[in-house]
Amino acid sequence: MDFNDTPSDASFRKEVRDWLHQNVPTKNELTSLNEIQQGKLWQRRKFDAGWACIRWPAQYGGRDASAIEQVIWGQEESKYDLPVDIFDIGIGMAAPTLMHWGTDQQKQQYLPQLASGEHIWCQLFSEPIAGSDLAGIRSRAIQEGDVWVLNGQKIWTSGAHYSDFGIIVVRTDPTVPKHEGLTYFFIDMNSPGIDVKPIKQISGSSNFNEVFFRNVKIPDINRLGAVGQGWQVSITTLMNERAVLGTGGGGVAFKKLFELASQLMIENRPAIDDSQVRSALANWYCQESGLRYTGYRALTALSRGETPGPEHSISKLVGASKIQDMASFALDLLEMAGSLATSEQARYFDTFLNSPGYRVAGGTDEIMLNILAERVLGLPQEVRVDKGIPFSEVPTGS
Amino acid sequence: MNFEFSKEQDILREQARAFLTQHCPTTAVRKILEGNDPFDKDLWKKVADLGWLATVIPEEYGGLGLSYYELAVIAEEIGRALAPIPFSSSVYLASELILSDGSPEQCRRWLPQLANGEVIGTLAFAENLGRPSPQNIQTVARDGKITGRKIAVTDGDVADFVIVLVQSEKGDGTSLYYVESKEFSQETVDSIDPTRSHATLEFHDACGELIGADGHGWEMINAVFDRAAILFAWEQVGGTESTLSQATEYAKSRYAFGRPIGSFQAIKYKLANMYIKHTLARSNCYYGTWTLAGDHADLPLAAATCRVSAIQAYYYATKENIQTHGGMGFTWEFDCQLYYRRAKFLSLNLGSEHWWQDRLITAHEQRNLVA
Numbered sequence A: 001m002d003f004n005d006t007p008s009d010a011s012f013r014k015e016v017r018d019w020l021h022q023n024v025p026t027k028n029e030l031t032s033l034n035e036i037q038q039g040k041l042w043q044r045r046k047f048d049a050g051w052a053c054i055r056w057p058a059q060y061g062g063r064d065a066s067a068i069e070q071v072i073w074g075q076e077e078s079k080y081d082l083p084v085d086i087f088d089i090g091i092g093m094a095a096p097t098l099m100h101w102g103t104d105q106q107k108q109q110y111l112p113q114l115a116s117g118e119h120i121w122c123q124l125f126s127e128p129i130a131g132s133d134l135a136g137i138r139s140r141a142i143q144e145g146d147v148w149v150l151n152g153q154k155i156w157t158s159g160a161h162y163s164d165f166g167i168i169v170v171r172t173d174p175t176v177p178k179h180e181g182l183t184y185f186f187i188d189m190n191s192p193g194i195d196v197k198p199i200k201q202i203s204g205s206s207n208f209n210e211v212f213f214r215n216v217k218i219p220d221i222n223r224l225g226a227v228g229q230g231w232q233v234s235i236t237t238l239m240n241e242r243a244v245l246g247t248g249g250g251g252v253a254f255k256k257l258f259e260l261a262s263q264l265m266i267e268n269r270p271a272i273d274d275s276q277v278r279s280a281l282a283n284w285y286c287q288e289s290g291l292r293y294t295g296y297r298a299l300t301a302l303s304r305g306e307t308p309g310p311e312h313s314i315s316k317l318v319g320a321s322k323i324q325d326m327a328s329f330a331l332d333l334l335e336m337a338g339s340l341a342t343s344e345q346a347r348y349f350d351t352f353l354n355s356p357g358y359r360v361a362g363g364t365d366e367i368m369l370n371i372l373a374e375r376v377l378g379l380p381q382e383v384r385v386d387k388g389i390p391f392s393e394v395p396t397g398s
Numbered sequence B: 001m002n003f004e005f006s007k008e009q010d011i012l013r014e015q016a017r018a019f020l021t022q023h024c025p026t027t028a029v030r031k032i033l034e035g036n037d038p039f040d041k042d043l044w045k046k047v048a049d050l051g052w053l054a055t056v057i058p059e060e061y062g063g064l065g066l067s068y069y070e071l072a073v074i075a076e077e078i079g080r081a082l083a084p085i086p087f088s089s090s091v092y093l094a095s096e097l098i099l100s101d102g103s104p105e106q107c108r109r110w111l112p113q114l115a116n117g118e119v120i121g122t123l124a125f126a127e128n129l130g131r132p133s134p135q136n137i138q139t140v141a142r143d144g145k146i147t148g149r150k151i152a153v154t155d156g157d158v159a160d161f162v163i164v165l166v167q168s169e170k171g172d173g174t175s176l177y178y179v180e181s182k183e184f185s186q187e188t189v190d191s192i193d194p195t196r197s198h199a200t201l202e203f204h205d206a207c208g209e210l211i212g213a214d215g216h217g218w219e220m221i222n223a224v225f226d227r228a229a230i231l232f233a234w235e236q237v238g239g240t241e242s243t244l245s246q247a248t249e250y251a252k253s254r255y256a257f258g259r260p261i262g263s264f265q266a267i268k269y270k271l272a273n274m275y276i277k278h279t280l281a282r283s284n285c286y287y288g289t290w291t292l293a294g295d296h297a298d299l300p301l302a303a304a305t306c307r308v309s310a311i312q313a314y315y316y317a318t319k320e321n322i323q324t325h326g327g328m329g330f331t332w333e334f335d336c337q338l339y340y341r342r343a344k345f346l347s348l349n350l351g352s353e354h355w356w357q358d359r360l361i362t363a364h365e366q367r368n369l370v371a
Helices: A007-023 A027-031 A035-048 A067-077 A085-101 A104-115 A230-247 A254-263 A275-303 A310-339 A346-358 A365-376 B007-023 B026-034 B041-049 B068-081 B087-101 B104-115 B217-253 B265-293 B299-330 B336-349 B353-370
Strands: A121-124 A140-144 A147-155 A165-171 A182-188 A194-199 A208-219 B121-124 B140-142 B145-154 B161-167 B174-180 B184-189 B198-207 B209-211
Touching (some): A067 A275, A085 A104, A085 A121, A085 A165, A085 A182, A085 A230, A140 A165, A147 A165, A165 A230, A182 A230, A254 A310, A275 B299, A310 A346, A310 A365, A310 B265, B007 B041, B007 B068, B026 B336, B068 B217, B068 B265, B087 B121, B087 B161, B087 B209, B087 B217, B140 B161, B145 B161, B145 B184, B145 B336, B174 B198, B174 B217, B217 B265, B217 B336, B265 B299, B299 B336
Parallel strands (some): A121 A165, B121 B161
Antiparallel strands (some): A147 A208, A165 A182, A194 A208, B140 B145, B145 B198, B161 B174, B174 B209, B184 B198
């Protein structure tokens, strides 16, 4: 065990630092661009210099880096406030699924354009009636020769309004039990018959959408895995999703809150001197630190070629509540001024409004706990009334 | 960078676990709980023969000269097995203090016997209810003789010597003295975890020998507490994992309403939360052990982080394990109580969760001062 760099780690880190130092976009470069343009500019710059998706094979646009090098890259890149979020789904979730299930031709065709930031991908999984019960998907695709004709609706699709492609799970056979009748595709978001409607969130902004499909044609060559194997393929995506979501800080980290508590006063003393404040901050630090080192340990497992397992649900599960509670606590420290959306501490205000979504997105807290209990601890499944019966006969309550 | 124990350390873990499974089943722990022996003397002898007490003591003082990674591995297994022996007192506290602050001559005199288990040592620290501080220590050194009273001294009735925190002769701070057991009177007292015995010690002009710098006892104790916190945390992590598996097995085999109770979300969530707290504490311990092995500047922060997360994980696991077992969990007969008692003992023995939360934030403040 050694948390320090080996000489070769150190020289890699230096290379990363030097490159970042010279290539991170300046404020001036970014101000005239929107969020998408900013993200694409940064991703393209990394790609051109061989710093995009460094864990990937070089033939798909990566640099065959080791897991440790990935850690080092992540540590160094995260020191800058960079526009990387728009690629979370494409690079973090769609790509590992393609890598695992795709044909050589699919990989060759789509992965380099993900790495370069040319294409942004979204994830079309949830439906109005299929959220936590994701396998209850009702969007229906029927095969007609070498295309599938899709009708139905998806929801909570982040970035659908600016995405080029989407990964999608649909029902291809309603006569078999629900997990067996699903098939996984990727879809060109510019296909005729797709209608994207934004949903306004608590915070007032609209990052996610409803997506409607009317006789949308998906070529069969855009299928991942076999017909009827969609559930297994989507598990690969979901495991990677939770690993991606878990690493985000959401704008509130211990360090920021510690600084805030050192600046604000309680009874004419710095808030950080207050024993309740100290206890609360200490607990969050323990979680933050525990998640960081759990992530490092998991990377060691990944470096041996293991895919992210259900144990990776921890980071998203613990991280989401932590962010929400820390934002709420930060607003409390501001006292009356915490109500003001315009205060200089607006980051906590924004996070307070956005964080409930973290506890739902990518699997609710409750689903995560079930996964840990069933897949990791081996506890028996809940009684399921829809088990083993054809999907078309499952009660819907409507 | 590399975030795993080595192969050799993993082999040691397997050996230690196999040994303790054979020689320290919970029936052996229960013998100490219910009998008159203050600790398991046979087990102590065997553990000494295996060299566990000597792990990090340098070879020149009769030790094995291994690293804190090996000691961490053993600590986890000691914790998992609830071993009823004065391991933490003699190894993490007494030996560590002598090693850090004793003169070379003192190390030569005292460490070989600690390493081979012939001698047991412990620390005599607290005097009153509530949190100790350098100001509320009333035990004194006068003309090299110690007078005062120490309470809640873990293994104080079986120790051959104690290291006592006293007000210094000059009155300029606190100091540490080595005092042999023939110099003080000890009375065994009931405690929350009778598998680790406790005593009240009375000193009346006891002969002692100064350890380390006069007037700097408090700093020395705190430095040793930081180091011990990481090893205690490994015991807690081992105990937490053992508790979790006990709860999981019970939840799978106990039926209610025609189903295993582990199929109910109310039970699943408890167990999943145990798993989460356990994992976070364990990961903190990885980092903590690295700071301990390399005497890294981050050690005080890492130690407090290990300790707070391990205290919380073990407490949560043991109380919810009883809850999962229902009425049976609350009986003398079931082993749930052994873990519940041990969890609280370990969380009190080096100072409470609240104290260590405060130390954690203090470590951040000091780190920022340096930076």
